[in-house]
Amino acid sequence: MIELIIENLSVNIGNKKIIDSISTTFKTKELVLLLGRNGSGKSTFLKALAGLTKYSGKIFTSTNEKHYLVTGYIFQNPETQIIGSTVWEDVIFGLENIGLARDEIKKRAEKALKIVGLYKFKDLDPYVLSGGQKQKLAIASILSMEPYFLLLDEPTAMLDKHDRKIIKILIKELKKLNIGVILATHHSNFFFDIADRIIFLSNGKIVFDGKTNNYTELIGKLFSKEGDVFGFNLSH
Numbered sequence: 001m002i003e004l005i006i007e008n009l010s011v012n013i014g015n016k017k018i019i020d021s022i023s024t025t026f027k028t029k030e031l032v033l034l035l036g037r038n039g040s041g042k043s044t045f046l047k048a049l050a051g052l053t054k055y056s057g058k059i060f061t062s063t064n065e066k067h068y069l070v071t072g073y074i075f076q077n078p079e080t081q082i083i084g085s086t087v088w089e090d091v092i093f094g095l096e097n098i099g100l101a102r103d104e105i106k107k108r109a110e111k112a113l114k115i116v117g118l119y120k121f122k123d124l125d126p127y128v129l130s131g132g133q134k135q136k137l138a139i140a141s142i143l144s145m146e147p148y149f150l151l152l153d154e155p156t157a158m159l160d161k162h163d164r165k166i167i168k169i170l171i172k173e174l175k176k177l178n179i180g181v182i183l184a185t186h187h188s189n190f191f192f193d194i195a196d197r198i199i200f201l202s203n204g205k206i207v208f209d210g211k212t213n214n215y216t217e218l219i220g221k222l223f224s225k226e227g228d229v230f231g232f233n234l235s236h
């Protein structure tokens, strides 16, 4: 098991403190739901973990590898992540960029596309894929880089119900691969049954970090503390 350890992480944008002294630890094989209302800092937190934004504090791993080398960030809109003119080219792009040998590239791309179930579509233009398949392709490209932690930023926000289910099944499978998943989502009810832990952010601070057997009660409590948590009134 590998740990991603965060100590007193803060992110300022301009004069504003977006992430305010967060400390927590993530583990491989664990699925953490990252919840909070719009603007609470979920994306910024994930981007700091991926090395995509400046921060103060410490982010380190139990293996002493750099955090940005062991995390892979998946954007909400998979189309922003498509680069190749075929599914195969899309996955090998990153692998070629890090200068891997041809055999290794082939092995990793095949493996990643098989995990997400897109290997049979490897010669297709990514733009003909459905929304859920495009999201799977984005996940395959990141998986091929062999991260220990997958950072999913609202991966189902742009998907319909059917595609959402497909992504949920895949996320469940990823846990078996010795990968930690940190999933920022507004679809919290939908993912709750496969989550191991919940982190709730409010104004850039962690206000809850733990497990619950009673999701409705927990969300109710967080709701009563801070008002309209998800943009709808949970008490109804």
Ligand SMILES: Nc1ncnc2c1ncn2[C@@H]1O[C@H](COP(=O)(O)OP(=O)(O)OP(=O)(O)O)[C@@H](O)[C@H]1O
Pocket: 013, 018, 036, 037, 038, 039, 040, 041, 042, 043, 044, 045
């Ligand atoms: N590049 C930026 N410049 C200025 N402000 C920013 C920038 N990025 C984020 N913010 C601000 O930081 C706060 C947190 O944003 P962030 O996107 O991390 O929240 P979030 O919880 O992911 O929200 P959402 O659920 O809407 O995606 C917001 O107030 C946002 O306006």
